[in-house]
Amino acid sequence: MIEAQFLTRAFGSRTAVADISFRIEPGTIAAFIGPNGAGKTTTMRLLTGSLRPDRGRTRIGGLDVGGDPLGARALFGYLPESAAGLDDLTVREFLMFAAESRGLWGAQGTAEISRVSDATGLAPALDRIMRQLSKGWRQRAWFAQALIGDAPALILDEPTDGLDPLQRAVMHRVIRAMAPRKAILLSTHDLATAEALATRVIVIVEGRIAADAPCRELADSTGRLGPVFERIAGGRQAGHG
Numbered sequence: 001m002i003e004a005q006f007l008t009r010a011f012g013s014r015t016a017v018a019d020i021s022f023r024i025e026p027g028t029i030a031a032f033i034g035p036n037g038a039g040k041t042t043t044m045r046l047l048t049g050s051l052r053p054d055r056g057r058t059r060i061g062g063l064d065v066g067g068d069p070l071g072a073r074a075l076f077g078y079l080p081e082s083a084a085g086l087d088d089l090t091v092r093e094f095l096m097f098a099a100e101s102r103g104l105w106g107a108q109g110t111a112e113i114s115r116v117s118d119a120t121g122l123a124p125a126l127d128r129i130m131r132q133l134s135k136g137w138r139q140r141a142w143f144a145q146a147l148i149g150d151a152p153a154l155i156l157d158e159p160t161d162g163l164d165p166l167q168r169a170v171m172h173r174v175i176r177a178m179a180p181r182k183a184i185l186l187s188t189h190d191l192a193t194a195e196a197l198a199t200r201v202i203v204i205v206e207g208r209i210a211a212d213a214p215c216r217e218l219a220d221s222t223g224r225l226g227p228v229f230e231r232i233a234g235g236r237q238a239g240h241g
Helices: 040-048 069-073 091-101 106-120 135-147 165-181 191-197 226-233
Strands: 002-011 014-024 028-033 055-060 076-079 153-157 183-187 200-205 208-214
Touching: 002 040, 014 028, 014 040, 014 055, 014 183, 014 200, 014 208, 028 040, 028 165, 028 191, 040 055, 040 153, 040 183, 055 069, 076 135, 091 106, 091 135, 106 135, 106 165, 135 153, 135 165, 153 165, 165 183, 165 191, 200 226, 208 226
Parallel strands: 028 183, 028 200, 076 153, 153 183
Antiparallel strands: 002 014, 002 055, 200 208
8 A cells, every 4th residue: 555666865975765665555554763864754755755766666555656646645644744834724724725635625624624633632723723733732733634535544754743641642542543444654753652553663774674574573572662673773873864
């Protein structure tokens, strides 16, 4: 459902990602982890078509993101890193904009806003202006827009960034509930989030995949990913991702 084939991207003389390949099927929550600057966000942007690769391709639901961007984008919801913009809209207006961009107008859009706001606990903030929200509530609003349309794939870049423990627990619950019918890729610096959610872990170091295995195979006997992550990535410095 989410497929990267030999993705490569350089910025000037620096290669940010090199020959990244993986495939994520429905029913999988894949955590994409790595040191700062390892290439996580670059890969996410390549997957969603917001950045073009120098080599390789991305497919979502079998559709080539480069060759059929509109068709492919209809098949995934995307939460970008440090999401911002449309700050003068209320949350309700922001979500309606997201719904209309997916072809959900009028009553359909209203119903979809109710569905995602109920699922994410966003209802109390629907009539607040985006720029007046705390970082955690704004992150929750951007997460909700990724759910509009109930796309079969989700690409989430640092979804728990800025969330307090209660908000993080809500997001974890929502992601788990969706997992059986969606292909989900999430990047995170928070190993606890990966431990709590992931069925599969992909480790990227210096722009290359250093490990890709079921979470249970990479975690230690207590379920922790820290020891293997430190062994794979510790002490290795990368450029900016």
